[in-house]
Amino acid sequence: MLDGNLITGNFGPLVERLDPARAAGMIGHPPAIPPWLTLIVFGGVYLYLFTRPLRRTDLSVVAFLGVTWCVFLLWSKGWSTQWMQMLIPLLLLVFPTREGVLAILAFSLVNFLEWPLMLSRGALWGLYLTVPVRTLLIGGFLIAFYRQCRISPAEGPPAQAGRLP
8 A cells, every 4th residue: 555556466458467578567656665674674573573482382383373474464565365264274273262253253354345345346445444454453463373372471481402400
């Protein structure tokens, strides 16, 4: 949205998409924020989260996979509704309660409003509503996943492998 590219993934007629001479051409406006800057910022955030002590349980491994996927989705330049299918199982595994199901329903509703209801009918103004809400939801999922896999101060540092207590 910051770039002014309010289009879907449809990049024109098939004849143009199959033309190798057009493969390197940019469609839409150039990025407003340089890609190297977003890579440094999100890479730094992920590196910070990756180096924090984590619980050593199966659930925390799945939760950290959710952290990884959320950071990727927030960093990624585009969005495809199909990407929900990778986040929903992680949410159900880590949050199998009513709150997890409600979060998935809210996330699905936002994506359903975007496509097929708004964008398929040319209502591009709807992106100004759905994109920020979806971004906030993914950011909330990131925080929730991270809370599930981090070590609380009461637990203390993780045990070192090969060291006796």
